[in-house]
Amino acid sequence: MHIQSTSFRIWHRWLSLIVGLQMLIWAISGGYMVFFKLPFIHGVHLTQAADQPIQEASQQGHFLEVLKRYPEAHDVRWVNRFVQGRYQDLFQVHAGEEKFLVSPDSFTRLELTAADIRALAERYYKKGEPRITQVQLLRDQAPSELNPNHLPIWRVDFDDFGNTSLYLHRATGEMTVRRHDFWRGFDIMWMLHIMDYKDRTDITTWWLRAFILATFAFTFTGTILVLQTLRTSKRKPL
Structure with a gap:
């Protein structure tokens, strides 16, 4: 025993x-x-709206032209976004699995550059003066803090208290994901x-x-x- x-x-x-x-x-x-x-964990306190009010109220004819050019579109929105160094009215089109911006003048897709993303990130950021350390387009490999389903996506890193990273949609520049050290913790x-x-x-x-x-x-x-x-x-x- x-x-x-x-x-x-x-x-x-x-x-x-x-x-x-x-x-x-x-x-x-x-x-x-x-x-x-x-x-707080989701980083709501880190960002603000970056779009401006629509400048032209009536764009019915333009909407019809967008639907004609992109018949697969199932959602078309009129937005005023900072692209190519200025705020301008643009169409945001959702067609199938794709989202992209369309010029109301030529009705062609707009391709966002790293400079566009940097400018948008500075306007999204609201925790004082934005100090951006890196802007990169993630294509194939996502960091552990990001769902791979978001790829490809723009990542913008800031030099601040929480080492903030903002993830912006590759083609529209929309705010998609916010990450900071408290989220990582x-x-x-x-x-x-x-x-x-x-x-x-x-x-x-x-x-x-x-x-x-x-x-x-x-x-x-x-x-x-x-x-x-x-x-x-x-x-x-x-």
């Missing part, structure tokens, strides 16, 4: 270390996710919380299932040790 009790104690101690460590990780990661509100905490150390999306990983089994084993060995202690206490003479 002594050998069996010693074996249970050894298992219980090791299991308590595993369970206790994960409980501590859950407490820290859960506290982080509760303390920082989602709008949240992502790490989420990974630790759900125990998905690869994709950070699966809440039913084998790591989590193994931890559940370890918790049951911890509870079982602890219960056995308590029962053995009570039994030993009853046998001792008063």
Whole structure:
């Protein structure tokens, strides 16, 4: 019985270390996710609207021409966006899986340059004077903080307190994704919380299932040790 009790104690101690460590990780990661509100994590405070009010109210004839030129379009919007060094009225067309800007003069697609994206990012950014460190077009490989489905996309990095990165649509310059260090910290905490150390999306990983089994084993060995202690206490003479 002594050998069996010693074996249970050894298992219980090791299991308590595993369970206790994960409980501590859950407490820290859960506290982080509760303390920082989602709008802050999503970077809503970092940006503002960059488009201006439409300059010309009536463009019905132009809309018809756009639909004629791009019959696959299922959504056409009239926007005033900073492109080619100035604010100008443009059509934003959504056709199939594509979105792009169309000139109201030539009805041709506009291709945004790195200079256009830099200028737009400066206007989206609202945390003081924008200090841009890098503008790059991501085509094939997405960083871990970005869903690959967004590719290709423009990334603009800022030199600020949170190392902000703004991701703008490749063809329209629309704000798509905001990232900063607090979001990156949240992502790490989420990974630790759900125990998905690869994709950070699966809440039913084998790591989590193994931890559940370890918790049951911890509870079982602890219960056995308590029962053995009570039994030993009853046998001792008063």
